[in-house]
Amino acid sequence: QIKACLFDLDGVIVDTAKYHYIAWKELASNLGFEFTEEDNERLKGVSRMTSLNILLEIGGITLSDEEKHRLAEKKNENYRTFILKMQPDEILDGAKEFLQELKAKGIKIALGSASKNAMTILERLELTELFEAIIDGTKVTEAKPNPEVFLKGAEALNVDPSECVVFEDAEAGVEAALAGNMKCVGIGSPVVLGKANLVIDGLHQMTYEKLMELN
Numbered sequence: 001q002i003k004a005c006l007f008d009l010d011g012v013i014v015d016t017a018k019y020h021y022i023a024w025k026e027l028a029s030n031l032g033f034e035f036t037e038e039d040n041e042r043l044k045g046v047s048r049m050t051s052l053n054i055l056l057e058i059g060g061i062t063l064s065d066e067e068k069h070r071l072a073e074k075k076n077e078n079y080r081t082f083i084l085k086m087q088p089d090e091i092l093d094g095a096k097e098f099l100q101e102l103k104a105k106g107i108k109i110a111l112g113s114a115s116k117n118a119m120t121i122l123e124r125l126e127l128t129e130l131f132e133a134i135i136d137g138t139k140v141t142e143a144k145p146n147p148e149v150f151l152k153g154a155e156a157l158n159v160d161p162s163e164c165v166v167f168e169d170a171e172a173g174v175e176a177a178l179a180g181n182m183k184c185v186g187i188g189s190p191v192v193l194g195k196a197n198l199v200i201d202g203l204h205q206m207t208y209e210k211l212m213e214l215n
C-alpha cells in the first residue's frame, strides 16, 4: 500500500540545471576551456564535488584538493546569486498541484535531493510547508545511486520503503529508489529512465489515480 511520495528537486520540481550550467560554464571559461550543455547533462543529480571532478576531467585539468574546494565554493556563490532570485512561477508545470493533491489524500511527502541548497530553493518557491521531511545534500554521506537519501526520507516519514514512490529525473536516482526497495516514477526520457516503474514527461501528467495504479 502506497503511503508516501519522495521527490527529487532539480529536474522534478524545478529546473535549477540551467543555473548550475551558467555557473559551471563560467568556471570552465575562467579555467580556459569550453563547457557545453551536453557536458552539463552529466552533472544532473550528482553532488557538487563530483560535478567539479567531471568538469575538470573534461578540461583535462588536475588540481589540489584545496584548490578544488575553493573553486567549488566560488561556483556555489555564483549559483546562489541565481537561486536567490527564483520565483514561485518557476515551479515546473503541475508540480505544486500534484503535491497539494497528495496532501489532500493523506499521502506523506518528503524531499530527497543531492543539493545542499535545497532549503533555499524550496523557500524561494514557497513550497517548504508541503514537505513533511526534507533530506538534502547536507544530511547524507552517500550519493545516488546509493539509496541513503530516500531511505532517510522513508524513516523520517515513519513508513516502510516498500510503501514509497520516488519521483526522479536522473538515472542514478531511479537506481537509488529501486535499490532502496521503492517504486519509481521517472521524469524524462524512457530511454534513460527505462528501469522506472512508470516514465512521464512531467508532474503535470501525474494524478493520485495513476499513483494508486503502482500499488
Ligand code: B16
Binding pocket: 008, 009, 010, 011, 017, 020, 043, 044, 045, 046, 047, 048, 051, 076, 112, 113, 114, 115, 116, 117, 118, 137
Ligand atoms: P548543490 P537533485 C542536484 O539536485 C543537481 O541535479 C546536481 O546537478 C547538483 O550538482 C546537486 O544537486 C548538488 O547541488 O551544489 O546545490 O549542493 O537533482 O538531487 O535535486
Ligand code: MG
Binding pocket: 008, 009, 010, 011, 012, 044, 045, 168, 169, 170, 173
Ligand atoms: Mg534531479
